Amino acid sequence: xxxxxxxxxxxxxxxxxxxxxxxxxxxxxxxxxxxxxxxxxxxxxxxxxxxxxxxxxxxxxxxxxxxxxxxxxxxxxxxxxxxxxxxxxxxxxxxxxxxxxxxxxxxxxxxxxxxxxxxxxxxxxxxxxxxxxxxxxxxxxxxxxxxxxxxxxxxxxxxxxxxxxxxxxxxxxxxxxxxxxxxxxxxxxxxxxxxxxxxxxxxxxxxxxxxxxxxxx
Amino acid sequence: xxxxxxxxxxxxxxxxxxxxxxxxxxxxxxxxxxxxxxxxxxxxxxxxxxxxxxxxxxxxxxxxxxxxxxxxxxxxxxxxxxxxxxxxxxxxxxxxxxxxxxxxxxxxxxxxxxxxxxxxxxxxxxxxxxxxxxxxxxxxxxxxxxxxxxxxxxxxxxxxxxxxxxxxxxxxxxxxxxxxxxxxxxxxxxxxxxxxxxxxxxxxxxxxxxxxxxxxxxxxxxxxxxxxxxxxxxxxxxxxxxxxxxxxxxxxxxxxxxxxxxxxxxxxxxxxxxxxxxxxxxxxxxxxxxxxxxxxxxxxxxxxxxxxxxxxxxxxxxxxxxxxxxxxxxxxxxxxxxxxxxxxxxxxxxxxxxxxxxxxxxxxxxxxxxxxxxxxxxxxxxxxxxxxxxxxxxxxxxxxxxxxxxxxxxxxxxxxxxxxxxxxxxxxxxxxxxxxxxxxxxxxxxxxxxxxxxxxxxxxxxxxxxxxxxxxxxxxxxxxxxxxxxxxxxxxxxxxxxxxxxxxxxxxxxxxxxxxxxxxxxxxxxxxxxxxxxxxxxxxxxxxxxxxxxxxxxxxxxxxxxxxxxxxxxxxxxxxxxxxxxxxxxxxxxxxxxxxxxxxxxxxxxxxxxxxxxxxxxxxxxx
Numbered sequence: 009x010x011x012x013x014x015x016x017x018x019x020x021x022x023x024x025x026x027x028x029x030x031x032x033x034x035x036x037x038x039x040x041x042x043x044x045x046x047x048x049x050x051x052x053x054x055x056x057x058x059x060x061x062x063x064x065x066x067x068x069x070x071x072x073x074x075x076x077x078x079x080x081x082x083x084x085x086x087x088x089x090x091x092x093x094x095x096x097x098x099x100x101x102x103x104x105x106x107x108x109x110x111x112x113x114x115x116x117x118x119x120x121x122x123x124x125x126x127x128x129x130x131x132x133x134x135x136x137x138x139x140x141x142x143x144x145x146x147x148x149x150x151x152x153x154x155x156x157x158x159x160x161x162x163x164x165x166x167x168x169x170x171x172x173x174x175x176x177x178x179x180x181x182x183x184x185x186x187x188x189x190x191x192x193x194x195x196x197x198x199x200x201x202x203x204x205x206x207x208x209x210x211x212x213x214x215x216x217x218x219x220x221x222x223x224x225x
Numbered sequence: 226x227x228x229x230x231x232x233x234x235x236x237x238x239x240x241x242x243x244x245x246x247x248x249x250x251x252x253x254x255x256x257x258x259x260x261x262x263x264x265x266x267x268x269x270x271x272x273x274x275x276x277x278x279x280x281x282x283x284x285x286x287x288x289x290x291x292x293x294x295x296x297x298x299x300x301x302x303x304x305x306x307x308x309x310x311x312x313x314x315x316x317x318x319x320x321x322x323x324x325x326x327x328x329x330x331x332x333x334x335x336x337x338x339x340x341x342x343x344x345x346x347x348x349x350x351x352x353x354x355x356x357x358x359x360x361x362x363x364x365x366x367x368x369x370x371x372x373x374x375x376x377x378x379x380x381x382x383x384x385x386x387x388x389x390x391x392x393x394x395x396x397x398x399x400x401x402x403x404x405x406x407x408x409x410x411x412x413x414x415x416x417x418x419x420x421x422x423x424x425x426x427x428x429x430x431x432x433x434x435x436x437x438x439x440x441x442x443x444x445x446x447x448x449x450x451x452x453x454x455x456x457x458x459x460x461x462x463x464x465x466x467x468x469x470x471x472x473x474x475x476x477x478x479x480x481x482x483x484x485x486x487x488x489x490x491x492x493x494x495x496x497x498x499x500x501x502x503x504x505x506x507x508x509x510x511x512x513x514x515x516x517x518x519x520x521x522x523x524x525x526x527x528x529x530x531x532x533x534x535x536x537x538x539x540x541x542x543x544x545x546x547x548x549x550x551x552x553x554x555x556x557x558x559x560x561x562x563x564x565x566x567x568x569x570x571x572x573x574x575x576x577x578x579x580x581x582x583x584x585x586x587x588x589x590x591x592x593x594x595x596x597x598x599x600x601x602x603x604x605x606x607x608x609x610x611x612x613x614x615x616x617x618x619x620x621x622x623x624x625x626x627x628x629x630x631x632x633x634x635x636x637x638x639x640x641x642x643x644x645x646x647x648x649x650x651x652x653x654x655x656x657x658x659x660x661x662x663x664x665x666x667x668x669x670x671x672x673x674x675x676x677x678x679x680x681x682x683x684x685x686x687x688x689x690x691x692x693x694x695x696x697x698x699x700x701x702x703x704x705x706x707x708x709x710x711x712x713x714x715x716x717x718x719x720x721x722x723x724x725x726x727x728x729x730x731x732x733x734x735x736x737x738x739x740x741x742x743x744x745x746x747x748x749x750x751x752x753x754x755x756x757x758x759x760x761x762x763x764x765x766x767x768x769x770x771x772x773x774x775x776x777x778x779x780x781x782x783x784x785x786x787x788x789x790x791x792x793x794x795x796x797x798x799x800x801x802x803x804x805x806x807x808x809x810x811x812x813x814x815x816x817x818x819x820x821x822x823x824x825x826x827x828x829x830x831x832x833x834x835x836x837x838x839x840x841x842x843x844x845x846x847x848x
Binding site: 073074081082090102184200 | 353
């Protein structure tokens with residue numbers, strides 16, 4: 009069984025945006041940076057939710073259910089499965105919210121970590137049962153991936169274009185460019201280092217670009 | 226200061242998220258602007274892509290469940306009460322609970338299911354439990370360097386599992402390759418943030434090389450469903466070496482570059498006018514993605530591991546063992562086929578000779594005494610004993626009723642083969658260049674008119690070349706020879722290894738299932754036999770087939786890479802007069818004194834092939 013752990017060793021401060029053109033600061037050389045205001049404000053909301061304040065829980069739910077649904081749909085391409093996963097994650101979130109400890113990262117990173125773990129569980133269960141991975145089916149069914157992916161992007165159906173990426177590349181694209189997490193948060197969600205996320209996002213964008221028609225991007 | 230492209234890209238993406246334009250980012254990095262522009266443009270398009278909204282009804286239904294659960298927790302259900310107690314003692318109990326959980330978790334993985342899974346192989350239902358246990362171990366490692374070391378240990382464990390699967394004759398599934406790739410990638414990611422860890426970097430590089438060497442040798446053992454994972458894994462290992470320890474090399478091999486298989490090509494290298502290189506006459510892309518290419522010089526001879534893409538394009542992955550003839554070239558290799566007399570962890574005995582295993586020996590299944598195998602041995606330099614490179618089941622040469630028959634063919638290449646990597650026309654027959662064919666062109670380029678020996682199998686009419694060797698001989702193009710099982714006389718022709726041969730009136734039919742060597746003259750599409758030698762009758766079966774380079778001749782005693790053979794007057798010797806540096810194919814049997822005694826010898830080359838290639842040769846003694 010996979011267990012979602014938000015372990016103390018994951019405690020790190022988030023990175024302040026750098027001035028334009030300046031290189032990334034070495035983490036060890038920049039150990040203490042303050043969390044953003046919206047992160048702190050959200051932490052106040054979470055503290056109320058930890059007391060089971062219904063308004064706070066509803067605010068969190070209203071914020072994160074659509075995000076998790078969107079994330080799940082981008083990964084699985086299946087409305088029903090995405091709804092089930094979003095609902096499951098919301099239940100897990102409320103049951104475990106008392107274990108959440110603020111570590112300077114957005115609360116969303118913790119929620120998405122739960123979602124990512126549930127997604128892995130789901131894939132494993134499906135694989136054990138011999139079910140066909142929907143994303144693979146969709147990918148292989150596309151007669152001309154380049155053209156269809158390009159059309160999908162034009163129509164805003166990015167999930168179709170994402171089917172051609174590896175699961176990890178898909179996760180990075182969604183978390184980084186659609187959900188707007190910074191590298192550190194994406195790293196925590198996926199259990200990877202910040203450097204790995206930089207490299208992954210490069211590979212993911214390069215792969216996405218390869219399947220699109222170069223003259224249109 | 227040099228900056229990796231992924232870092233430059235990341236900085237631009239951060240700037241874009243703060244409101245900078247693509248043009249402003251490009252202005253800061255003019256040298257990378259050409260690469261950056263399309264990627265940044267794509268990123269902005271993805272960011273602008275609308276979200277997928279959930280259905281209102283589903284969201285409301287889910288909310289009712291969450292609100293109900295929150296109510297239960299608020300009003301003190303059993304589970305909520307437990308949490309409240311934990312919460313009340315917050316700072317004291319939470320770490321304790323985490324530790325207790327950790328202990329229980331680790332404990333659960335140290336007993337029961339985890340214990341049962343610790344020796345699980347990739348085809349076991351418990352294998353995923355084993356991998357999960359390894360992940361759990363990493364959760365409690367707080368030092369990045371230590372974590373990378375453990376990841377590399379676990380990656381090596383995957384290699385042992387792959388060896389184990391192969392040694393049992395099983396194909397390699399994707400799960401073990403995928404986990405090998407994942408752990409290597411995670412270790413590389415850690416290293417990317419710790420450039421000061423030189424020891425770790427050295428270990429990753431060494432390990433990547435060893436793992437790539439093994440995996441490229443095991444291409445035929447990869448299951449069809451795992452080919453995609455295999456190519457990703459090998460590409461990553463290769464790029465790790467190119468990138469000096471990280472998987473992100475500037476010039477990288479792509480997984481799709483390997484989808485057509487892995488070939489071994491050796492021969493003289495020449496640079497072509499179009500910038501590509503020719504290796505033994507075959508056009509191959511040799512560039513900064515080729516490991517060891519710095520040592521390359523036009524006119525030198527070398528062995529290469531070459532990746533073939535699905536459309537037949539060849540990309541040299543690495544130069545094996547330096548230039549041929551150099552001290553680190555590893556010497557020439559030879560092939561010995563026969564029944565196993567004994568096999569231990571130290572080595573394998575065939576024909577009374579013990580061939581020693583090394584740590585890199587590849588065994589493709591669990592072999593037993595009496596089983597027929599093909600052993601590739603590499604001559605050691607400076608008088609070292611030959612070592613076994615690989616052991617695999619001998620190519621099929623069973624009863625004539627078998628669907629697949631192995632045979633040896635000698636003929637002349639017809640047409641340009643420099644760019645045709647799938648089929649070659651040789652001696653009037655079309656041979657498929659399979660996804661693991663070896664091409665030995667050290668004696669001359671593979672080109673129109675070149676004389677070659679082909680080791681092949683006839684699979685229901687499909688002729689698949691497993692090895693093509695260019696010979697140093699100028700035999701007429703219409704002369705073709707075949708060595709294979711005699712399968713009978715049908716409709717006026719002999720059938721040898723599934724191939725029709727027109728028999729002369731003057732020669733009687735050999736016994737069914739005898740191994741025969743037939744010299745033929747090609748007339749139109751017909752192969753007309755001019756002579757036939759029975760190498761081995763069906764009852765005699767048990768001779769040792771050996772092919773190698775003659776290193777010394779002392780009277781009747783010939784020395785080749787695999788040892789010494791007595792070639793007395795009773796042996797049937799075909800071809801040119803033998804000399805040092807020429808290659809020979811022979812069938813032998815142990816004599817009464819234990820010395821191998823040749824029964825049939827075919828001298829393949831008319832003259833010594835480049836003597837610098839084969840290393841330590843002893844001059845032919847004066848008569």
